[in-house]
Amino acid sequence: MIIGFNSANLLQSRHRLNYLTNNMTHSIQAQLVKLENWQAISVSGDDTNKYLNSQVTCDLASLADTQASFGCHCDAKGKLWSQFYLIPTNGETLLFQHKTTLAKSATELSKFGVFSKVNIKAESENYEFYAVIGDISNLVETELNQTKALETGFLCKLSDGLQLYVKSKAEQIEPILTNLNSADESLFTQQLSLKVLPFITEQHISEFVPQMLNSHAIGGISFKKGCYMGQETVARMRYLGKNKRACFAFTAEASSQIEIGNTIEVETDSSWRRVGQIIQVTTHDNSAAGLAVLASDIEIGAKYRVKESPDTCVIIQALPYSLDY
CATH class of the missing domain: 3.30.1360.120 (Probable tRNA modification gtpase trme; domain 1)
Structure with a gap:
């Protein structure tokens, strides 16, 4: 377990976020x-x-x-x-x-x-x-x-x-x-x-x-x-394969303290490693959602947090389209 981060709280947050994310993506009344x-x-x-x-x-x-x-x-x-x-x-x-x-x-x-x-x-x-x-x-x-x-x-x-x-x-x-x-x-x-x-x-x-x-x-x-x-x-960036970053959606709890420019980190075996930064975030109803520019090869199901608010869990969403040219 990584010191300073409560894994039990993280698991609870992930379950709540999965529920909130499903509600955000359902059909919306016009x-x-x-x-x-x-x-x-x-x-x-x-x-x-x-x-x-x-x-x-x-x-x-x-x-x-x-x-x-x-x-x-x-x-x-x-x-x-x-x-x-x-x-x-x-x-x-x-x-x-x-x-x-x-x-x-x-x-x-x-x-x-x-x-x-x-x-x-x-x-x-x-x-x-x-x-x-x-x-x-x-x-x-x-x-x-x-x-x-x-x-x-x-x-x-x-x-x-x-x-x-x-x-x-x-x-x-x-x-x-x-x-x-x-x-x-x-x-x-x-x-x-x-x-x-x-x-x-x-x-x-x-x-x-x-x-x-x-x-x-x-x-x-x-x-x-x-x-x-x-x-x-x-x-x-295309023909020489220079680009190693891409934009992904994330979700978090509405009470989360997240700002544009904050850093997203991923859990490793013994620490947390920077993977990118937040470029957009908003809170609507009972949840927060935003966009972050991250390493393009990130693992969607890994554990992520906001560096400036270490107890804030974020869930990175799979892209709704392909990044292929």
Whole structure:
């Protein structure tokens, strides 16, 4: 037994967490969440697609007019300034992301944008964002990574049971969505975590390469397009097998003291060894969930804890998709 860590308490915590995790992943009644901490960089103009294609990892040239996509904006060394969800709308392209990465990403995009016919704004003046969480197939049909035009904006399906509602600021809530129960933004963050759809906050700007956040696995990187900022590093991570990290979901008890930037450790024969750090965490209802960048070869069933809170057990979840290229 490792000194300073109560194995009996750990076992009890693991049993409780397995129960809570099963409840988190069951079918959720459809709910509407206003996203106060999320916005989008707006890019418009005749050269929008051509210019963005020279700056970000996804291939805009291969996207249909109504097709959305995950993508990344990197520095010259291939480190992330932002991870975003690209949404085409009438007259502008939106790069949806956490508000804390907007300023840096928009500033860097604007540096070279002066040489192209583009208009770049750090926040969209026309749209605000909601999440629709749960099954809404009885209200409207949506397809994965496709924008569906509504009377008041657009719906985009990020994953099963998770839609992004892009609402015109000049309009009221879409009539078919007005009867949905409202929920706290923590539910959106929880669902992003459980579905392992990573976004970074300002704390981790210029720290990770895209593959460490599974960007290639969720359609956020094209390895066939032309040059873009950071491409050499991103390609090296694939073709030379340089990347040894990946993003995983974890769950913990709601009372856990966990913060972004905390370290996750794994139990070894005689001690605890660092395996990565937390990039997202939230508490909703009776449980906590988050994302951590860990060694890509971790053992899912091993015992993990938070270094800064040694009595806090976390359970690492198996990925819902493959990391293969």
